[in-house]
Amino acid sequence: MKKCHKCGEAWVSEKKQPAVKEYCEKCSGYLHCCLNCRFYEPKLHNHCAIPTTDWVGDKAGANFCDEFDFRDAEAQASDGGAAASARDLLDSMFGGDGPKSESDRLDAFKRLMGD
Numbered sequence: 001m002k003k004c005h006k007c008g009e010a011w012v013s014e015k016k017q018p019a020v021k022e023y024c025e026k027c028s029g030y031l032h033c034c035l036n037c038r039f040y041e042p043k044l045h046n047h048c049a050i051p052t053t054d055w056v057g058d059k060a061g062a063n064f065c066d067e068f069d070f071r072d073a074e075a076q077a078s079d080g081g082a083a084a085s086a087r088d089l090l091d092s093m094f095g096g097d098g099p100k101s102e103s104d105r106l107d108a109f110k111r112l113m114g115d
């Protein structure tokens with residue numbers, strides 16, 4: 001789900017990205033702005049994960065950035081889910097119903113690694 005950075009209103013469109021001057025129907029905030037972009041990283045140079053982009057002064061204003069990619073809240077959430085499921089996998093391999101002793105775990109690990 002792509003959402004307005006300002007008010008959280010969902011952006012529903014058949015297009016992949018909003019037009020440069022497109023704005024939120026609810027709060028009239030610009031959608032094509034750094035704050036809505038998945039590359040927006042305040043800690044980085046130019047506050048952007050892509051080093052070749054130009055400096056944008058107004059992070060909430062419409063920008064003309066070619067790299068703009070509307071941040072997808074659910075995609076980010078599912079990234080966390082992937083990490084969680086990896087942990088679950090490890091737990092299922094090494095904990096819970098898995099082998100109990102350290103040497104058993106090591107053997108199980110070696111089998112998994114094809115050794």
Ligand SMILES: [Zn+2]
Binds near residue numbers: 005006007027
């Ligand atoms: Zn809004």
